[in-house]
Amino acid sequence: MRVGIIGGGAAGMMAAVNIKLLNNNIDVTIHEKNQRPGKKILATGNGRCNYTNSDIDVKYYHSKDENLKKILQDFDFEKCIEFFKSIGIEPINKNSYIYPMSEQASSILNALELKIRELSVKVISESNIVDIEYSKCIKLKSKDRSYTYDSVLISCGGLAGLELNYNDSLYPVLKKQTYKIVKPLSALCPVVPFEIKRLKKTEGVRVKSKVALYINDSLYSTEFGELQFSKNYLSGIVIFQLSRHISRALDEGQKVELGIDFLPSVHDKLDFFTKRHKILKNYTWKDFGNGLINNKLWEELLSELKLDMNALVKVQEIKKIVSKVSDCKYLIKESAGFLRAQVSTGGVALSDVNLKTMESSFQKNIYFAGEVLDVDGICGGYNLHWAWASGYLAAKSISG
Numbered sequence: 405m406r407v408g409i410i411g412g413g414a415a416g417m418m419a420a421v422n423i424k425l426l427n428n429n430i431d432v433t434i435h436e437k438n439q440r441p442g443k444k445i446l447a448t449g450n451g452r453c454n455y456t457n458s459d460i461d462v463k464y465y466h467s468k469d470e471n472l473k474k475i476l477q478d479f480d481f482e483k484c485i486e487f488f489k490s491i492g493i494e495p496i497n498k499n500s501y502i503y504p505m506s507e508q509a510s511s512i513l514n515a516l517e518l519k520i521r522e523l524s525v526k527v528i529s530e531s532n533i534v535d536i537e538y539s540k541c542i543k544l545k546s547k548d549r550s551y552t553y554d555s556v557l558i559s560c561g562g563l564a565g566l567e568l569n570y571n572d573s574l575y576p577v578l579k580k581q582t583y584k585i586v587k588p589l590s591a592l593c594p595v596v597p598f599e600i601k602r603l604k605k606t607e608g609v610r611v612k613s614k615v616a617l618y619i620n621d622s623l624y625s626t627e628f629g630e631l632q633f634s635k636n637y638l639s640g641i642v643i644f645q646l647s648r649h650i651s652r653a654l655d656e657g658q659k660v661e662l663g664i665d666f667l668p669s670v671h672d673k674l675d676f677f678t679k680r681h682k683i684l685k686n687y688t689w690k691d692f693g694n695g696l697i698n699n700k701l702w703e704e705l706l707s708e709l710k711l712d713m714n715a716l717v718k719v720q721e722i723k724k725i726v727s728k729v730s731d732c733k734y735l736i737k738e739s740a741g742f743l744r745a746q747v748s749t750g751g752v753a754l755s756d757v758n759l760k761t762m763e764s765s766f767q768k769n770i771y772f773a774g775e776v777l778d779v780d781g782i783c784g785g786y787n788l789h790w791a792w793a794s795g796y797l798a799a800k801s802i803s804g
């Protein structure tokens with residue numbers, strides 16, 4: 405049997421290795437459009453590859469299909485660790501985020517490549533598949549060649565981290581074959597406020613915050629974590645976790661606003677600031693924030709409130725700053741786009757795939773795995789875990 409894999413990323417490589425481990429007589433070929441498979445893995449986890457999480461659960465994914473739960477139970481945290489140990493990767497656990505002990509993403513890619521070579525998986529690099537012809541056999545077409553297979557795994561990933569637009573991806577080809585494509589949008593990414601100039605003075609500031617997401621003026625979700633200001637974006641893990649909802653809402657033309665609590669550990673802020681004023685009598689506004697909040701951020705908040713930094717704090721003005729630090733509003737224009745995103749939300753609809761096998765629900769011998777599907781998880785190793793788990797299940801089904 406000949407199996408063709410479109411895309412030598414995390415899911416494709418995982419599937420290739422496991423097909424061969426389960427049945428070494430199967431002829432497996434990976435088509436990878438880049439010079440080397442797995443390029444994206446090198447960029448993951450800031451170059452350290454957060455490849456799974458010790459708390460794998462369907463609740464950390466935005467697609468709540470019952471079968472997803474089963475896939476994650478069959479390839480759970482222990483199974484993932486066991487697999488990677490079997491190819492030489494020892495884990496290190498940092499607050500449930502799992503990295504290779506070497507703390508090098510290249511270790512994960514090397515380990516997969518070594519295994520692929522050992523198992524004689526063929527890799528055709530710079531082979532960009534641009535069409536799929538489906539009949540008794542399945543033909544994969546690149547610009548100048550075509551290849552015939554008995555089964556094909558589509559693991560070409562999504563659009564995140566790439567300068568690739570939808571029309572250059574495989575999605576239009578899949579759409580032509582009548583797959584339902586949930587519009588891919590960027591997720592786990594920074595967002596752009598309308599008033600970018602408000603970020604100018606706070607560039608580089610990191611602050612533990614509670615961020616409330618308002619869609620059409622209604623509270624949609626709240627996240628707690630580090631917020632980072634960059635020149636043109638609001639970023640940091642707290643924004644990443646909200647970004648998929650932001651992208652979807654903006655795409656639907658809804659009003660998106662963030663309300664940031666810069667002092668989430670202070671519950672009664674009015675009482676807190678009033679008492680602080682009693683202690684710090686005759687302090688200027690500038691000095692009143694010293695030791696409490698990042699000074700660049702404090703100065704920006706004061707200037708937005710038009711409070712003179714060199715004037716003495718007046719008790720009757722305290723309410724203004726309380727309201728500002730509790731719920732500082734940013735109206736959001738757009739999410740930062742695919743190049744700055746870690747994952748895409750959307751993709752091939754799960755209703756078109758049998759999630760017990762990963763086989764297409766209407767094209768026999770066509771399988772799917774990884775980010776090309778409409779599954780995305782939160783930060784913390786969940787997206788790679790999905791790629792491994794779905795690649796593993798596809799391999800089991802393909803190898804029969």
Ligand SMILES: Cc1cc2nc3c(=O)[nH]c(=O)nc-3n(C[C@H](O)[C@H](O)[C@H](O)COP(=O)(O)OP(=O)(O)OC[C@H]3O[C@@H](n4cnc5c(N)ncnc54)[C@H](O)[C@@H]3O)c2cc1C
Nearest residue numbers: 411413414415437448449533560561565774775785787788
């Ligand atoms: C900067 C960054 C950091 C990240 N960090 C983490 C992290 O720490 N932890 C985590 O869990 N997730 C992380 N992710 C997300 C994670 O990398 C992806 O979810 C995961 O790689 C998806 O695996 P995949 O195999 O489905 O797709 P990909 O890894 O994208 O692989 C798809 C492969 O298919 C190839 N391809 C595409 N189209 C074709 C075609 N037509 N013909 C031939 N080949 C094709 C691509 O070149 C690519 O090699 C990060 C992503 C980015 C961008």
